[in-house]
Amino acid sequence: GALISAFAEFDRRNQWIPMYNKLGIETSKQESELGLTAEESFKEINFPKNRYQNVLPYDQNRVLLNNVQEGNTNFLNASPLLVPFANRDYILTQGPLETTAEDFWQMVWEQNSRIIVMLNNIMEKGSIKCYHYFVDNDEKEKTFGNFSIKMEEERGTGVYRIRTIKLTALDKKFLVDDEESTRTISHFHYINWPDFGVPNETRSFLEFLEKTNQAQILLKEEKIESPVIVHCSAGIGRSGAYVIVDCVLNYLQKGNQSDSAAGDTVEVPKSIDELVIFIRRHRMGLIQTPEQLRFCWKAIVDWLKAHPEENGNGDDTLSASSSDVAVTTNNDPSIISPNPTTTWLGR
Ligand code: PTR
Ligand code: PTR
Secondary structure (H helix, E strand, O other): OHHHHHHHHHHHHOOHHHHHHHHHHHHHHHHHHHOOOOHHHHOOOOHHHOOOOOOOOOOOOOOEOOOOOOOOOOEOOEEEEEEHHHOEEEEEEOOOOHHHHHHHHHHHHHOOOOEEEEOOOOEEOOEEOOOOOOOOOOOOEEEEOOEEEEEEEEEEOOOEEEEEEEEEEOOHHHOOOOOOOEEEEEEEEEOOOOOOOOOOOOHHHHHHHHHHHHHHHHHHHOOOOOOEEEEOOOOOHHHHHHHHHHHHHHHHHHOOOOOOOOOOOOOOOOOHHHHHHHHOOOOOOOOOOHHHHHHHHHHHHHHHHHOHHHOOOOOOOOOOOOOOOOOOOOOOHHHOOOOHHHOOOOO
């Protein structure tokens, strides 16, 4: 397959840093072309809600709280990310602060999310990277303002934990019609992503990703359409890497999943680069290091090697560094790809 040989070639020629830098240049160009701003973050009442002063949601693409409480605003550091060709709907967000944990759970409730993917640990490099907004085995219950959470079950391995959490809305104003006030949330926690860099092997990450994928398939079977919440500490480095690998693997298995019958066919990105640029229109800084970029590729390549039947069966059109950044927008007939299966990854 094209991807496997391209990966080996980038390694051999040591191309990851130049590739990553080139993406940075294209990202800044895109940011100014699209006029992306983060002014809402700088409002006095909102600024302290950001964990990092330099990682802010774009005004043009942020999740709003619906039931805004008195004295609060609709602001939280969270960005929606819809990826139609891979049939994925995410919200990327920062690791909650103590002061934003209630807002976080309110978002989970209001957006009808049932899956949370957490890629960081509470403590890293000797400092706190995220508030302990969830429950684990030795705790049973916690309340955050209008929401309470209760531990049902925890399972998993030494590398990841899967927690089943009951989320209850304590105020009826959050309930639609006569819906129940309690929902089941699956909390997928990858605990093996080291302080700096990337996991030293891809197998356990791929296994973790597969677990999150299975949970999404179950939800779809139950006809629950809801975004998957993905976060790390800033919600950009590791979260960006997760999204890239998840989208590509889902595409390799199922092909372009945008709905052509509904007229929403979207072009499939021609390269991983192009996908990185696309997701960076939705949230700044996704994928933080050349090493993380390589890790994405490595995970995809390792997956392909383990699934040779998915290993490309057409032309080798994958270009690693396409400089023409395609814009994949819904409902724009001019960009409908007549044959999406030949445009990417040799599929
Ligand atoms: N600016 C950051 C620092 O110097 O700490 C760099 C950084 C980038 C830190 C990514 C952490 C990052 O995430 P991860 O732990 O996933 O590599
Ligand atoms: N100001 C922080 C820094 O540059 O170190 C922001 C930051 C922190 C950025 C963590 C990325 C980080 O990694 P991740 O998104 O994987 O938590």
